Amino acid sequence: MPAAALPGRATASSNPGGIALSGWGNYPKVSTKLLAPRTLAGARDHLLGRSGVVARGAGRAYGDAAIGTHTTISTRGLNRMRSFDAATAQLTVEAGVTIADILAAFGPRGFFLKVVPGTKFVTVGGAIAADVHGKNHHRDGGFGTIVESFRLALPSGEIVTCSRAENAALFMATLGGMGLTGMILEATLRLLPIETAWLRQDTRVAGNLEAAIDLLEGSASATYSVAWIDCLARGAALGRSLVYLAEHATRRDKELLGPELAPFPSPRMSRLSVPELFPGWLLNRASMRAFNELYFRRGAAQQGRPRLVHWDPYFFPLDAIADWNRIYGRRGFVQYQCVIPQARARRVLADILDRVSRRGDASFLAVLKQLGDGDGPMSFPLRGYTLTMDFPVSDPLFGFLDELDALVVDAGGRLYLAKDARQSRATFESGYPRLAALRDIRQQTGADTRLVSHLSARLGI
Numbered sequence: 001m002p003a004a005a006l007p008g009r010a011t012a013s014s015n016p017g018g019i020a021l022s023g024w025g026n027y028p029k030v031s032t033k034l035l036a037p038r039t040l041a042g043a044r045d046h047l048l049g050r051s052g053v054v055a056r057g058a059g060r061a062y063g064d065a066a067i068g069t070h071t072t073i074s075t076r077g078l079n080r081m082r083s084f085d086a087a088t089a090q091l092t093v094e095a096g097v098t099i100a101d102i103l104a105a106f107g108p109r110g111f112f113l114k115v116v117p118g119t120k121f122v123t124v125g126g127a128i129a130a131d132v133h134g135k136n137h138h139r140d141g142g143f144g145t146i147v148e149s150f151r152l153a154l155p156s157g158e159i160v161t162c163s164r165a166e167n168a169a170l171f172m173a174t175l176g177g178m179g180l181t182g183m184i185l186e187a188t189l190r191l192l193p194i195e196t197a198w199l200r201q202d203t204r205v206a207g208n209l210e211a212a213i214d215l216l217e218g219s220a221s222a223t224y225s226v227a228w229i230d231c232l233a234r235g236a237a238l239g240r241s242l243v244y245l246a247e248h249a250t251r252r253d254k255e256l257l258g259p260e261l262a263p264f265p266s267p268r269m270s271r272l273s274v275p276e277l278f279p280g281w282l283l284n285r286a287s288m289r290a291f292n293e294l295y296f297r298r299g300a301a302q303q304g305r306p307r308l309v310h311w312d313p314y315f316f317p318l319d320a321i322a323d324w325n326r327i328y329g330r331r332g333f334v335q336y337q338c339v340i341p342q343a344r345a346r347r348v349l350a351d352i353l354d355r356v357s358r359r360g361d362a363s364f365l366a367v368l369k370q371l372g373d374g375d376g377p378m379s380f381p382l383r384g385y386t387l388t389m390d391f392p393v394s395d396p397l398f399g400f401l402d403e404l405d406a407l408v409v410d411a412g413g414r415l416y417l418a419k420d421a422r423q424s425r426a427t428f429e430s431g432y433p434r435l436a437a438l439r440d441i442r443q444q445t446g447a448d449t450r451l452v453s454h455l456s457a458r459l460g461i
């Protein structure tokens with residue numbers, strides 16, 4: 001596969017044989033050699049004997065996690081589905097198969113994935129390595145909970161099978177281990193049977209952050225829940241939100257709400273796209289305010305009227321616009337995602353949102369979700385609330401984010417490595433008290449000196 005066909009804005013770099021590569025945030029852009037094997041044996045061979053190497057999936061991590069300090073091995077050519085057992089709903093795929101591939105093939109046959117992140121354009125390898133969470137983490141846990149087993153190539157070239165029963169410590173450290181334990185070659189996942197492709201969505205309006213958290217807490221029985229916060233609202237309206245609750249619709253729901261709808265319609269085909277030269281200045285306070293106002297009016301009009309929404313726009317609304325990351329201009333953007341433990345969440349999140357709304361340059365909308373306990377020692381979730389916001393890169397931004405970090409650290413929270421491009425080692429180490437488990441495994445397998453991403457070098461993992 002030619003490097004130019006890979007996601008993440010690959011461009012020529014001054015390093016001989018290298019290219020400048022970034023994550024989804026287009027920040028930072030760093031030099032690396034990019035290899036793109038097409039077979040599992042080829043992937044393992046590329047790992048053998050190399051240092052400063054890490055695997056890369058679809059490049060949807062925002063920062064520098066999927067970029068090796070010397071070499072990056074793309075798994076996009078490892079895109080074969082191996083086997084499916086309808087009786088157990090177990091599917092074995094190569095690591096570069098994406099969630100979009102799985103849903104396209106198995107959605108119409110009545111299967112879904114119990115845990116999906118906010119984009120379907122991630123690989124299975126990347127979803128395991130970040131132990132991604134969905135809108136149901138507080139109820140159902142992270143991606144690791146649907147992984148039966150995977151085969152992992154170690155830097156020595158050895159290939160080991162890992163599950164909760166076999167090589168369990170390696171299995172757990174790989175969940176959220178950000179590619180630093182080995183390269184996942186293939187994985188067996190358990191799919192979720194569904195009766196229709198529809199979600200029964202209930203929209204609620206929350207006038208401020210307190211009301212949003214009350215709504216999320218009071219809806220603990222809902223399978224999926226998420227609040228979209230207007231980052232520009234201030235004062236008494238600080239944290240005003242639309243809260244979306246949803247359940248997989250059954251055939252009975254379909255009859256109640258829309259008997260004319262097909263249970264498994266074809267997914268939408270058309271995708272809008274943002275041009276490469278989209279001028280960053282179009283994203284200003286006035287345009288964001290206008291967008292947010294429209295968004296809220298439209299959402300509020302849906303309150304009290306449950307409706308059926310296809311899984312694609314419900315789970316992956318941003319996927320409808322290809323390359324939306326370009327709207328932040330050439331300097332790119334940083335996605336800030338923290339989690340605050342339950343007991344401190346209301347006060348600390350209000351403080352963070354207040355500072356963000358005063359600054360006025362955060363994204364249109366922030367996302368607030370409930371999380372349950374994390375699974376692996378490096379899994380991001382902890383029981384509490386996670387807040388996610390985008391910020392265009394600017395010189396003063398980094399000092400401001402350091403201020404937010406101090407609030408997060410003080411509250412016993414942490415930042416998500418899949419989104420990170422800039423946190424300090426001190427912030428990272430205070431947030432991940434079980435880091436020693438990953439470091440031990442890395443030492444035992446020799447990964448500590450061989451598997452090194454820009455993220456792991458920056459954070460001293």
Ligand SMILES: Cc1cc2nc3c(=O)[nH]c(=O)nc-3n(C[C@H](O)[C@H](O)[C@H](O)COP(=O)(O)OP(=O)(O)OC[C@H]3O[C@@H](n4cnc5c(N)ncnc54)[C@H](O)[C@@H]3O)c2cc1C
Pocket residue numbers: 024054055056057058059060061062065066067075095096116117118119121122123124125126127129130131132133134177178179180182183184185318418419453
């Ligand atoms: C629009 C958008 C919405 C998102 N929403 C969510 C969300 O709701 N919840 C959430 O948890 N995350 C979310 N994310 C983050 C995303 O799910 C994670 O960053 C995920 O890891 C990306 O997968 P990828 O295939 O693109 O991996 P990459 O970005 O390429 O890599 C991510 C990490 O996985 C490692 N990796 C990749 N493949 C392998 C492999 N085969 N073996 C070992 N390690 C590997 C890399 O080394 C790197 O550390 C979102 C991202 C975007 C762009």
